[in-house]
Structure formats: structure tokens, C-alpha cells
């Protein structure tokens with residue numbers, strides 16, 4: 402059993418799987434995130450894989466300030482991810498809501514709703530900053546044991 406756990410931990414470190422969610426940003430961060438996957442940066446050659454289902458993902462990469470319309474999807478996606486999992490806030494929007502702060506349509510910042518492990522500041526952050534953030538998430542993930550982390554009750558509810 403211990404050997405299996407060790408193998409799973411090694412696989413996570415070598416090939417983390419990401420799920421990306423835009424929670425209502427301007428798409429600037431998403432374009433930079435896409436650039437990480439394109440041939441110039443090509444993170445896939447380092448084993449970092451973007452997956453289409455949160456049920457397969459180790460790392461949740463969130464862009465945007467979390468609007469009312471996206472909050473439910475965010476919570477569902479987070480709940481569907483298996484433990485252990487790491488949340489990365491990509492850009493200023495999930496960290497502070499940035500230009501969207503003060504809008505009645507905004508439920509963020511992200512840490513009001515989910516526990517955030519890594520912040521990558523910038524509007525938008527550059528691809529190599531995003532890659533550095535994912536590398537930090539991988540380091541956290543490799544040492545992380547499953548823990549009881551619940552969705553934080555939002556103050557706007």
C-alpha cells in the first residue's frame with residue numbers, strides 16, 4: 402500500500418493534470434495560459450497535461466473574478482476533483498477581482514469561495530510566470546496528503 406502511494410505521488414510530480422476554468426474574466430489570462438500549451442512554451446513536453454474533466458485533474462487553474470453566474474460551476478468542479486488537489490489563482494482577478502472589484506455581479510475573490518494554494522499575479526501574467534506557478538503547485542501537490550477541505554461559505558450568500 403505504501404509503495405502504491407509512493408508511485409502515485411511520483412506520477413503526480415512527473416505528470417500533473419490541470420483543469421482550467423474562467424470564472425468571468427476578460428480572457429486575457431486565458432490567452433496567456435493557452436500560450437503555455439502552444440509550441441513556443443509547450444508545457445506538455447514536461448508532462449503537464451490539460452484535461453477536459455475535473456474528475457481527472459490534480460490542479461485547478463482559475464482565471465477571472467468569480468461572477469455570480471460562474472460560482473456554482475466553480476464549486477461543482479472543485480468538489481468533483483479527487484484529493485489531493487491544488488488550486489492556482491491565475492492573474493489579478495481571482496486574487497483581488499482587479500478591475501471588476503465592487504461590481505454587484507462579482508462573488509470573488511476566489512479565496513472567499515475555495516482554499517487557494519498558489520497566486521500568480523499579473524494582468525495578465527506572462528506565460529513563464531504561469532509555468533512557475535504551476536511548478537509551485539506541483540511541489541505542493543507532491544507532498545500533500547488528502548485533507549478535509551470544504552468550500553468556504555461566501556459572504557454574498
Ligand code: SF4
Nearest residue numbers: 426427429492494524
Ligand atoms: S487579471 Fe487582467 S487579463 Fe486576467 S482576466 Fe483579469 S482583467 Fe483580464
